[in-house]
Amino acid sequence: MRIPCPHCGERPVDEFTTIGTADPVRPEASSDMKDWVDYVYIRNNPAGTHREWFHHVGGCRAWLVVTRDTRTHAILGARTAEEARKP
Ligand SMILES: [Zn+2]
Numbered sequence: 001m002r003i004p005c006p007h008c009g010e011r012p013v014d015e016f017t018t019i020g021t022a023d024p025v026r027p028e029a030s031s032d033m034k035d036w037v038d039y040v041y042i043r044n045n046p047a048g049t050h051r052e053w054f055h056h057v058g059g060c061r062a063w064l065v066v067t068r069d070t071r072t073h074a075i076l077g078a079r080t081a082e083e084a085r086k087p
Contacts, residue, residue, distance in 0.1 A: 004078050007060040015058030022051040022065045022084070047071055054078070 001013040021043055027035040047070055054064045065084035067076040 001073055001075065003054060003056075003064070003066055003075055005056050005059060005062070005064065006078060006080050006083070007062055008056065011056070011059055015056060016054045016064075017057050018055070019053045022053045049076065051084075 002010045003013055003016055004010045023044075024039050027039055049067060050070050051065050051067050054066045056062050056064060063081040064078045065081060066078045068074065069076060
């Protein structure tokens with residue numbers, strides 16, 4: 001699998017680490033405990049397009065949001081964390 005880093009170009013996945021899904025939204029500090037438990041522990045296991053955090057530790061050290069098809073492992077795109085936050 002190769003990931004198109006916006007800074008370094010297409011690089012092998014061995015240069016990256018991942019922490020999983022990029023979809024959960026951090027609750028407000030004053031939110032209920034259930035919201036925090038869901039944020040920390042509950043994850044979907046989608047079959048299809050999925051956004052995930054990748055850290056380019058073997059390259060530019062940027063955090064990326066990579067869109068991947070979990071059925072085929074095809075990489076559909078990668079954006080920096082800053083770009084991914086934009087609507
Ligand atoms: Zn990079």
